[in-house]
Amino acid sequence: MVVVDDLMNRLGTRLVAVLAGLMLVILPVSPAWASAQVPGLSDAVPPAASSTAATPGTQPTLAPNAAHPVPVWVTLEGRPVIEIRSAAGAQTPELLARRASQDLRTLADSTVSPEQLEVRDLPPYAMVGLVGKDGRFTPRLAVDDRAGAAFGLSREELANQYRDQLRGAIRQYRSSHTLLSWLRGTALALLVLAIYLLWIRGQNWLNRQLTARIERRARQGGLG
Numbered sequence: 001m002v003v004v005d006d007l008m009n010r011l012g013t014r015l016v017a018v019l020a021g022l023m024l025v026i027l028p029v030s031p032a033w034a035s036a037q038v039p040g041l042s043d044a045v046p047p048a049a050s051s052t053a054a055t056p057g058t059q060p061t062l063a064p065n066a067a068h069p070v071p072v073w074v075t076l077e078g079r080p081v082i083e084i085r086s087a088a089g090a091q092t093p094e095l096l097a098r099r100a101s102q103d104l105r106t107l108a109d110s111t112v113s114p115e116q117l118e119v120r121d122l123p124p125y126a127m128v129g130l131v132g133k134d135g136r137f138t139p140r141l142a143v144d145d146r147a148g149a150a151f152g153l154s155r156e157e158l159a160n161q162y163r164d165q166l167r168g169a170i171r172q173y174r175s176s177h178t179l180l181s182w183l184r185g186t187a188l189a190l191l192v193l194a195i196y197l198l199w200i201r202g203q204n205w206l207n208r209q210l211t212a213r214i215e216r217r218a219r220q221g222g223l224g
Contacts, residue, residue, distance in 0.1 A: 074100040076108060081169040082162060085150035088125065088142040103140065107170065114167035119159045126159035128166070 072093040074082035081104065084093035091099075112130060120127050120137055126148075128141040141162055148155040 072097045074104060076101070076104050076169050076173055079169070081165055086144075086147040088144050088147065100141065104166065104169070107140075107166075108173040114170045117163050117167055119156070119163050121156055121159075126155040128159050128162045 071080075072084040073080040074084065074097050082097075082100065084097045084100075087093050087096040116130050116132070117128060117140075118131050118137070120129065120139075122139070125139075125142040125144050127137075127139040128143065129137050129139040131137050141159070143155045143159040143162065145155050148158040151158055153161075
């Protein structure tokens, strides 16, 4: 019995080690989703972002800007969403892009619907913000006349582009991550099932070995 217990302990230890290793491969560390609260960019200065098309398969067709020859983008998982050419207040386009990218990722990971993003004209800004369930409007991106002029648009037109591009980026992000989550969950379920079946086979093998050993000892005892 001591030998059998030792075999079972070894088998169990190996199964646990295999499970832990496979889970590290299938379920890599990733940031938590489902944050219900979404912090605003207005912690410092109301943000203003200039955008071009972030729709997959399309390219922005906006005139170059001599003041900022290198495009500065608000991104989501490395994909460009909004181009920054002018920032409201004292922010630089680079600082605004960095903050807005963080905010967009938090928004995409939250339970907020993309349709809650709306535009309100609050002079001297056209604000892109969130409308809560209580109807309260929370500004997220401030677009002024200077930002619109950088793209040859009015501030309202540019703000509407921001809204549409942000909505599209959030939908695409959630769609791809929902599929990935499903695949990971399915893979984990299959892994647990495989380990369970392996454990059952191991138990059956140990039982057969134990039965055979008892029978051999019984025969040997009878002969003695």
